[in-house]
Amino acid sequence: MFSWDVQKDEFDRLLNFFWVDGIGKIDYDCFGDVVIFDTSYRLNKYNLVCAPFVGVNNHWQNILLGMTFLSQEIIKSFTWVFTTFVRMMGDKQPITIYIDQDQAMARAIEVALP
Structure with missing residues (x-):
């Protein structure tokens, strides 16, 4: 039940990476009404955001x-990760998602989680 997806740029370089295991899918099915998405942790070696x-x-x-690793905190990246998250979780959208006050994230939620 492990699933993952990557987003690459035009030069085939990794931009974003998302994965979820079977326990995460089962837990989301039972407790996925409210989701917290936190981008405050940054890995220094590769300068990726661990969210x-x-x-x-x-x-x-x-x-x-x-879990996701993001190379940039932009609307395009957040839209990709929220769309991928919902797809990997059986197309079930959360009722509520808590985020920080990032404008790019808020705009991506409007697009990916209407």
């Missing part, structure tokens, strides 16, 4: 739903 999709289960425990 987890996190949920909360019925015991108020954090659960990892999926």
Whole structure:
């Protein structure tokens, strides 16, 4: 049940990477009404943003739903990752998604999660 997808540029270089395992898919099916997407962690060696999709289960425990690495925090990248997340989770959109106040992220949500 492990799924992943990559986005590459015109020179076949990695731009963005998303993956989810079977437990994340099952947890999202049960507890995916509210999702937290956090882009505050940056890997210094490759300068990629490590952004987890996190949920909360019925015991108020954090659960990892999926993970992405982003090369740029732009509308195009966020649109790709939100669209990919929904596709990998069986086309089920979250009811609520918590993000920081990033304008690019907010615009991508308008496009990918209407």
